[in-house]
Amino acid sequence: MRRVGVLALQGDVREHVAVLAGIGIAADQVRTLAQLNDVDALILPGGESTTIAHLLVTSGLRVRLGERIREGLPVLGTCAGLILLSEEVLDGRADQWSYGALPVAVRRNGYGRQIASFESPLEVAGVGSLTGVFIRAPRVERWSADVEVLATLDHDGTGAHPVLVRVGPVWGASFHPELSGDGRVHRHFVDSI
Ligand code: GLN
Numbered sequence: 001m002r003r004v005g006v007l008a009l010q011g012d013v014r015e016h017v018a019v020l021a022g023i024g025i026a027a028d029q030v031r032t033l034a035q036l037n038d039v040d041a042l043i044l045p046g047g048e049s050t051t052i053a054h055l056l057v058t059s060g061l062r063v064r065l066g067e068r069i070r071e072g073l074p075v076l077g078t079c080a081g082l083i084l085l086s087e088e089v090l091d092g093r094a095d096q097w098s099y100g101a102l103p104v105a106v107r108r109n110g111y112g113r114q115i116a117s118f119e120s121p122l123e124v125a126g127v128g129s130l131t132g133v134f135i136r137a138p139r140v141e142r143w144s145a146d147v148e149v150l151a152t153l154d155h156d157g158t159g160a161h162p163v164l165v166r167v168g169p170v171w172g173a174s175f176h177p178e179l180s181g182d183g184r185v186h187r188h189f190v191d192s193i
Contacts, residue, residue, distance in 0.1 A: 002193050005030040005039030007065075009055035011047020011080060015178040016186075023183040025190065033064055041074040041193045043186075044081030046135065046176050049108070050093050052080055069101045074169040076189045082106060082172035083138050090141060101170045103144035104162075110139025111155055111174075122175070124151040124164055127184045132163060132175035140165065140174060169193075 006016045008029035020027040020043075027043075030036050042065075044052070056062040069075055069085075077085040086098050088105035111118070114136050122132040132153065140162045143149070147167055152160040153174075163174040164185070169192070177185035 002040040002190075003028055003038060004190060004193075005035065005042045007042060007044050007052070007061075007081075009059060009061075010051045011045035012176070012178060013045050015176075016043050016045050016078075019178045019183045019186050020190075023187050023190070025186075030061075031059065033060060036061055036064055036068065039073075041076075041190065042068075043189075044075060044077040044084055045178070046079030046081060049080040049083040049089075049098075050096060052084060053097060056084075066099055069099055069170065072169055074171075074189070074193045075101070076171040076173070076186075077102075078173045078176055078178065079135065079137055082140075082174060083108060085170060085172050086138075088142070102165060102167055102172050103147060104140050104165060104172070105142040106138040106174075107141050108138055109136050110141065111137045118155075120153055120155065122151045122153060122163065124185065124188075126150065127188050130177075130182065130184065131180045132177075133179040134175050137174045140172075 005028040085101045086106045087100045090107040117135040149162040151164040154160040
């Protein structure tokens with residue numbers, strides 16, 4: 001049985017843990033190096049990317065998580081988690097760092113601020129139709145040719161942007177699959193481990 005962790009420094013950790021429980025997975029909440037070293041896959045939740053980044057430093061997890069990602073740890077970043085995995089962060093804080101594990105550029109709050117949060121039907125490759133929940137969501141504005149795009153959204157008629165991407169074991173979602181009422185995206189990720 002492979003161990004799936006949820007990075008539990010800040011953000012909607014409980015929602016991910018609940019969705020994983022719903023598909024029969026007892027997730028580990030990861031706050032320490034020992035816990036990080038124990039998991040076979042890790043979910044980086046939504047929340048506030050600058051806060052999570054700060055807590056990764058103060059918890060001592062930043063460097064080891066970077067190593068594990070480079071060594072091929074399967075990771076799924078949702079919303080703030082996607083920002084943390086991206087190569088380039090637009091409209092980030094001046095001192096904002098990210099792991100650069102996904103060759104994409106994301107714009108923080110690229111769909112608008114909290115008040116512009118929305119839900120939208122999505123068609124996800126390998127999963128089917130679901131409702132995407134976007135909360136101060138990052139928008140993928142550039143992506144390299146080797147990025148597998150599993151779902152796109154043309155929110156404002158200016159063109160389709162990827163909202164679920166994958167490069168090998170590294171997955172990122174602009175939306176919150178932990179809030180859409182089912183565990184199919186998590187199942188798809190876990191099945192790929
Ligand atoms: N805009 C937030 C950030 O920059 C992400 C929002 C979210 O995770 N719901 O971290």
